[in-house]
Amino acid sequence: xxxxxxxxxxxxxxxxxxxxxxxxxxxxxxxxxxxxxxxxxxxxxxxxxxxxxxxxxxxxxxxxxxxxxxxxxxxxxxxxxxxxxxxxxxxxxxxxxxxxxxxxxxxxxxxxxxxxxxxxxxxxxxxxxxxxxxxxxxxxxxxxxxxxxxxxxxxxxxxxxxxxxxxxxxxxxxxxxxxxxxxxxxxxxxxxxxxxxxxxxxxxxxxxxxxxxxxxxxxxxxxxxxxxxxxxxxxxxxxxxxxxxxxxxxxxxxxxxxxxxx
Amino acid sequence: xxxxxxxxxxxxxxxxxxxxxxxxxxxxxxxxxxxxxxxxxxxxxxxxxxxxxxxxxxxxxxxxxxxxxxxxxxxxxxxxxxxxxxxxxxxxxxxxxxxxxxxxxxxxxxxxxxxxxxxxxxxxxxxxxxxxxxxxxxxxxxxxxxxxxxxxxxxxxxxxxxxxxxxxxxxxxxxxxxxxxxxxxxxxxxxxxxxxxxxxxxxxxxxxxxxxxxxxxxxxxxxxxxxxxxxxxxxxxxxxxxxxxxxxxxxxxxxxxxxxxxxxxxxxxxxxxxxxxxxxxxxxxxxxxxxxxxxxxxxxxxxxxxxxxxxxxxxxxxxxxxxxxxxxxxxxxxxxxxxxxxxxxxxxxxxxxxxxxxxxxxxxxxxxxxxxxxxxxxxxxxxxxxxxxxxxxxxxxxxxxxxxxxxxxxxxxxxxxxxxxxxxxxxxxxxxxxxxxxxxxxxxxxxxxxxxxxxxxxxxxxxxxxxxxxxxxxxxxx
Numbered sequence: 001x002x003x004x005x006x007x008x009x010x011x012x013x014x015x016x017x018x019x020x021x022x023x024x025x026x027x028x029x030x031x032x033x034x035x036x037x038x039x040x041x042x043x044x045x046x047x048x049x050x051x052x053x054x055x056x057x058x059x060x061x062x063x064x065x066x067x068x069x070x071x072x073x074x075x076x077x078x079x080x081x082x083x084x085x086x087x088x089x090x091x092x093x094x095x096x097x098x099x100x101x102x103x104x105x106x107x108x109x110x111x112x113x114x115x116x117x118x119x120x121x122x123x124x125x126x127x128x129x130x131x132x133x134x135x136x137x138x139x140x141x142x143x144x145x146x147x148x149x150x151x152x153x154x155x156x157x158x159x160x161x162x163x164x165x166x167x168x169x170x171x172x173x174x175x176x177x178x179x180x181x182x183x184x185x186x187x188x189x190x191x192x193x194x195x196x197x198x199x200x201x202x203x204x205x206x207x208x209x210x211x212x213x214x215x216x217x218x219x220x221x222x223x224x225x226x227x228x229x230x231x232x233x234x235x236x237x238x239x240x241x242x243x244x245x246x247x248x249x250x251x252x253x254x255x256x257x258x259x260x261x262x
Numbered sequence: 263x264x265x266x267x268x269x270x271x272x273x274x275x276x277x278x279x280x281x282x283x284x285x286x287x288x289x290x291x292x293x294x295x296x297x298x299x300x301x302x303x304x305x306x307x308x309x310x311x312x313x314x315x316x317x318x319x320x321x322x323x324x325x326x327x328x329x330x331x332x333x334x335x336x337x338x339x340x341x342x343x344x345x346x347x348x349x350x351x352x353x354x355x356x357x358x359x360x361x362x363x364x365x366x367x368x369x370x371x372x373x374x375x376x377x378x379x380x381x382x383x384x385x386x387x388x389x390x391x392x393x394x395x396x397x398x399x400x401x402x403x404x405x406x407x408x409x410x411x412x413x414x415x416x417x418x419x420x421x422x423x424x425x426x427x428x429x430x431x432x433x434x435x436x437x438x439x440x441x442x443x444x445x446x447x448x449x450x451x452x453x454x455x456x457x458x459x460x461x462x463x464x465x466x467x468x469x470x471x472x473x474x475x476x477x478x479x480x481x482x483x484x485x486x487x488x489x490x491x492x493x494x495x496x497x498x499x500x501x502x503x504x505x506x507x508x509x510x511x512x513x514x515x516x517x518x519x520x521x522x523x524x525x526x527x528x529x530x531x532x533x534x535x536x537x538x539x540x541x542x543x544x545x546x547x548x549x550x551x552x553x554x555x556x557x558x559x560x561x562x563x564x565x566x567x568x569x570x571x572x573x574x575x576x577x578x579x580x581x582x583x584x585x586x587x588x589x590x591x592x593x594x595x596x597x598x599x600x601x602x603x604x605x606x607x608x609x610x611x612x613x614x615x616x617x618x619x620x621x622x623x624x625x626x627x628x629x630x631x632x633x634x635x636x637x638x639x640x641x642x643x644x645x646x647x648x649x650x651x652x653x654x655x656x657x658x659x660x661x662x663x664x665x666x667x668x669x670x671x672x673x674x675x676x677x678x679x680x681x682x683x684x685x686x687x688x689x690x691x692x693x694x695x696x697x698x699x700x701x702x703x704x705x706x707x708x709x710x711x712x713x714x715x716x717x718x719x720x721x722x723x724x725x726x727x728x729x730x731x732x733x734x735x736x737x738x739x740x
Contacts, residue, residue: 017726021726022725022727023686023690023725024690024719024721024722025719025721025722026722026724026725026726026729026730027722029726030729030730045730047683047727048679048727049676049677049682050672050676052676054669054672055669056649058656058661058669059651059652059653059654059657060653060656060669060673061653061656063673063677066673066677067676070677098646147631147632147633148632151631151632151633151636152632178633179589179633180589180631180633182589182629183629184629184630184631185629186665186668187626187627187630188712189708189711189712190711191273191590191626191627192710192711193273193276193280193711193715194590194594194627195711195712196714197280197593198589198590198593199716223718223719224716226719227702227712227716227717227718227719228715228717230702230716230717231716251722252701254719255701255702255719255720256701257698257701258698260701
């Protein structure tokens, strides 16, 4: 147990919901909120937009720094910053310090924020020591390891640890779960054909796992895989892992109609 | 063969590659073979990760003192009776080699596998000068017959299948029995060996690359699996080594460290079959070896990478692990990259050699999945360096206008949280209404790259932040 967890004051977590979740799928944000509160955190949602990664990865340093500064200002008072995304948490944790390496004013602040920023499942397991969630999910799932979470933040066992405690859920590993789905942010549009070839391999591996549901921890990848599965007519429910862990699966799966029976 | 890069046509190249069924089948071998073998052999060696650190540190140290080690190396080569030639550019390197060939009246030159030879388009230059270059590495030999560039830095013909090689051999080896059986790969290998044996014996000069140059001893080292490199460098009267300046390492001890990660990372072998050290020409007591030993040291832009964002790239030991693990390379193969160096290492190196204005696609065509960096034996931060290229492009206004506009549009709102907060719930609710019935949209303006092949999931409507604040003001415990 951490020092803060041992003290009486609840841990103050700033939820960085990510722009994609904010805009596309608020239910993931509510699931993250529920999981954090269940674990005893006091959660707040500072006003926020984007971590700046699209600008950063497009070579636009000025805008990425402006957006990063905005996040640093909004979240620096929190004990921890938690995001339901390995990609955005990785941006803050690994790339903010680099972005401000030559700025004597912002470098310490960027490093401080980086040190307390975590991806949701790794925060629950590694920092809070959560091993079990109270959730039920009838069906088999397979899990895609999103690249930034896996390789920048070492998120691999944490979601699986938590999924193992979900009643009724069976995890079936797909082949090449650690191989990129081909999303890559703007790459998916800029190099659509190549991105498509990569996601086709991924949906083939997903389908061969013969599960009811596909889960992952990053909405960008999920939208890519769900969009391809939908176009291919493969009836597999696609959800963010937080939705299942929080027992919040009333909303239709990603890219499924409101009347979905999945 | 590689004189005219098509890097600027990367997208068209990729389009063709994606439609090439034979290539797609061949690429499955890369996916299946190299990755599992590397993982297995790395797992068997407890100190593998520590050796990667050590390899990185050795290369960093060498690069920090490259001038010193280059001079020491030159001195040692001369002491051993060899000659060192300094080439600033590809043109200078070609000229030095052609001059050496002409001085000894060479007609046939055998060649060990060398990426530097590809980089400087040596074969074309030799042929033009009336000298016949003969590639002796099987993969290189095959692509030479086909007048192609290598599609992989250690497996140059990985894009081909056996029946393609069979038809090339039948086309070129017309002196052999037309009815011979060439169905089995081993028969192809035997035939190549027979044909090449004559060439080895008739060659006037042998040219090899070098995996390492050792400052301490003046040795050049080649790492091979076929033994062709040894025959190339010991049989002819003259051995020419062509190598770029970053191949230097200080000592034999350093080489022995790096060798432990090289083959493991490349082919998943603990060591390659042959690791051959050459130090100067044949000595009086040697049973074999060349009478003359020359080293051509090529800069070709490397020294200008020192001290820049791209210095780490000079650590590269050309193992090919980055491309073996790259989803983009798996999808399009090596030729799509349009020049000598494909995959992630090519995406970083090619713009430094050809200019980012010509090779700008390469560092952009990456998902930044990071798998290349995770397997690089000298821990080159490849995605970071590709990002540096994107930054260079962005600051020089080379980024495509649609992308710049899209980014600027997004950043305008993202930098104004109040405006963003007011507009986005409406916009998302509108999009939700458009795609509500199906749960997805089949087309989106400016995003055909996505929607041509994938549906775009409909947003749930509203935004998290607007819904959260509504909930809170409706009495949810604060």
